[in-house]
Amino acid sequence: MTSLARALSNSKTSDAECLDSLPNAMRNCTLHGSRREVRVLVINTGGTIGMKSHNDVLSPESNAFVEGLRKLTTFHDEQYAQDTGLYEFYDTPDKTLVLPNPSSHAEERFKRSYKDNKQVVYTFLEYSPLLDSSNMSTEDWGKIGKDIEKNYECYNGFVILHGTDTMAYTASALSFMCEHLGKPVILTGSQVPIYEMRSDGRDNLMGALLIAGLFVIPEVCVYFRNKLYRGNRVTKVDTGSFNAFASPNLPPLAKMDVDITVNWDTVWRANTSTKFRVRTELNRNVGLLRLFPGITAATVRSFLQPPMEGVVLETYGTGNLKEATDRGVIIINTTQCLRGTVSKVYATGEVGASAALSKATDKASLILNAVPQELEAIRDALAPPLACAAAKIGDVEALESIREMGSYLSVGDYDGRTPLHIAACEGHLKVVQYLLEHGSSVHSRDRYGDTPLSNAVRFRRKDIVRLLRKTGAHLSREQLAVSGTELCSLAAHGDLDGLQIWHLAGAVLNTPGYDGQSALSVVSTGVLLRFLLLPYSPKNTPLTHLLYVVRPGT
Template sequence: MTSLARALAQPQLEPTGASDACSPRGVPLVPSRRRQLWSCPSLHPASPNVLEVRVLVVNTGGTIGMTLHDNGLAPQPDAFVQSLRKLPIFHDEQYAQQTFMYDYYGENTLVLPMTKDYKRIVYSVLEYNPLLDSSNMTTDDWVKIGTDIKKNYEEFDGFVVLHGTDTMAYTASALSFMCEHLGKPVILTGSQVPIYEIRNDGRDNLLGALMIAALYVIPEVCLYFYNKLYRGNRVTKVDTGSFSAFASPNLSPLAIAEAEITIKWDTVWRGNSTAKFQVSTELNRNVGLLRLFPGITAATARAFLQPPMEGVVLETYGSGNAPDNRPDLLEELKKATDAGIIIINCTQCLKGTVSPSYATGQVLIEAGLIAGGDMTPEAALSKLSYVLAKRDLDLDARKKLMSQNLRGEMSSDLAGTRLCLSKSRFIQVIAKCLNISCKEELEAVRDAFTPPLACVAAKIGDIETLEALKQMGSNFCLDDYDGRTPLHIAACEGHLNVVNYLLSHGVTVYAKDRYGDTPLCNAVRFRHRKIVQLLRQTGAHFSREKLDEAGTELCSLAASGDLDGLEIWNLAGADFTKPGYDGRTAVDVVGSRGLNIT
């Protein structure tokens, strides 16, 4: 039996009727009918093409949703969604009722007012029970958050995790390593003051996180606070009483939300793997932080480094220094590294990096410590927990991983190898015509001109031009006037080598054009089988809405006996049990025609 035959042999859905969910008016809720309703010009006179973007909000607890009790601020179950529902800035009840949104997505789903580019951000809230103060967070809670993201990964375009501020930097760092080959934004946020208070920071933080998670494909675990989006493994909490509670000392923000949201795409981390997204849920708890201080005894270090300890972050002075006149202390460190304990050398300073410039730093290298660069202690600790859990790796391989830049957690020496913009002949000519010379204006010219050039190169399969644009610092994830990226174009044209090149340079498979189509949709439409297979291997998938809309298309293919078309849709992950406009499925149509699909 072929894969298509197996797909068509799956259990069928009940035909549209009494068993279907019904709208408030008693009309059976057929997905295609809902699509017609939310695209109806009478509901949206400004534009007939409203695109819904979905975000999952994982509410773990924290100050943002706390209420005042007799013993102080504490989480209140089931109160958060009901409170947001009353705030027009967070929920458009009229739109929800007119489009039967609750029947389709559930009662814990809300929708923001329409954005200026005619998009609706629909967000569902997954609330943990019990809600947690972040001081009570453990590695088990990190695993739960990661597992929930994985479970819902294909249903949503982005994820927001509500979290208390005390340990938010630890969770953000841990999730950044746990989420392997991430292709969608995961944004942690919270607040210093509960969202129910008259004057608070929770509303702006939540709204900003929702908008960035929905509207920008930033494939990182991030932290959004006080109008700034940070890389999650670069932050640390620096203030208990200010709305500006977090800082990223060694990396500028990825985005700043002021009158406009400005994304610094050159800073966004992109992997070079075409592997599919997964979450590593194995973490090693036998790790710890040890801070040097004047007069620390060898006995203290010895006690801390005893089994079952397997990994330690040693917070040292300045640029990674320790006393070189303390052979007793250095001997304990050397004994530990010889015994297989991995010790990472991180600076106690808020800003800066570990450097072997001083003799007092060189003695730690001789003792077997690994330089942690400019990693924060939170990032180094969670990275140790992640790497040490990889039991299939030997000690040398783990040490090598700890010294590598896995998720942008440390500055790379390769950062300066990119060609300078001012050396690009193309940019120089354009800049001369426009009479500009400053770096910011040059970058603006590059970002305006290179997306359409990259799309043209993708159309004709010109990898050499794409490589030249890359050396200019071009971002292939930026789209053209139609919202299409070079990957969209290459998928349409069937250039497998270009698709592979773009994917290997971190281009996202989740970008949507103005019609809501992804590169996978384009590859299916033009029947490029190998590209469909490659995109699927990388993690591409149809959205829930596209799967629902596909029912009619699949029935049409089945009615015309187009088995090749059905096979392409099957490779792309289509659901053959989705009904078409008349309630029949592709399975029904195949059966009625007596087609041979074996």
């Protein structure tokens, strides 16, 4: 499946939205050597990073960002684009760029920073008009979320260019709106426009693109000044420094030094088997109240009156707000300090505890590990192959033991294959269920570009394909493009089981192959004809009845 080149697709279908963007001609875009492409969608909402100076005043300039980056060799490899027919493959060539391949680096220590030698292709979606972050509203958050949802299956990661003033607010909102997220969504921007000589924008954008394309970190994050922060644990702390953001109570998820170091112990691990979705229904009757010495009870009482339904308090103790909580108002109590939490060690705080206050603690808070650094290094080196070995033999107890050691079960072995890849190949349904419940990503790719879903299709594990699809796994754009050829081959050989497994995985049965024929045109048996036509035939018609009564082999 992954060895085939990009292929023809000339039909549109609601079953696979990505097919809508495929060209109507055969493209010979075979990737050279061991290169594999990953796709990132860059949503440009506006912000300082893309502004230009006009009459000594910074203002956004539409449709200029991409062409500016195209001229920078660090952001676009024109030779690669020409050699592989990149512009012919994508319907928006004027909005698509590709980062240089790491093999262009002379020193091996720089190549290590890249994962599996993958090439990052990124496409821009620019808002018109560009937004001022200080005027960002809940409707704008919803628009960003829906654009992610619409393009979710077509890209490996997402980068959102945003103004710094309200970037932390947008990141926090999206982190709750994007439910069951399985791919990285990274917000970034800059203090100085990217066109200026001393801009932080180039490093911020490059880092965000690399992490979004090369790592499966299933969170909404903020990337700034070589650090990746959890989106709902970050705040802007400095308006005049390139170190503009910080996450006081949680260390960065990743750091960009000579090597890209990901703190996998801190990365959020999903424990759900539900597909990704965006929830845009937000309640506006929520307020933020900062308490100070001398604030009157009447002021607080007035603030809590209807239609207020939720309150975030910045306090210096838990306090007592029993009347409001009895009325059903949700109260989140947080400290005014950058570090630490509110405490109930004092008498007034104990009264607040009896009032059933909700503390604003993150479920994914870092669990400090007391293991010495040397033992952690040994654990991190041994855990991936041990976990893969346990997955191969279907040993859930061994996986549980490895997880209890603090190991992240979504980290791959030397080939990038995760335990979920192995379990999908071997058909161990219980292992797959366990791994999904403990944060394994269905979107992880090995060095050959295979996902757990493509492995399950190859080895015809129907139950596992169903479970992975339920969890949000999908075939890639390239796999959908070549699926027509695979389907034609299966139909020509009378392989109903193979057709069924591809259909379960999300392939469209009437997708044409390399020669323009579909599986339906090469079908040779009645049972295959029945299977291929039923999805496209109206119910209770003479054709439907005929297909059901045709016997195999007729």
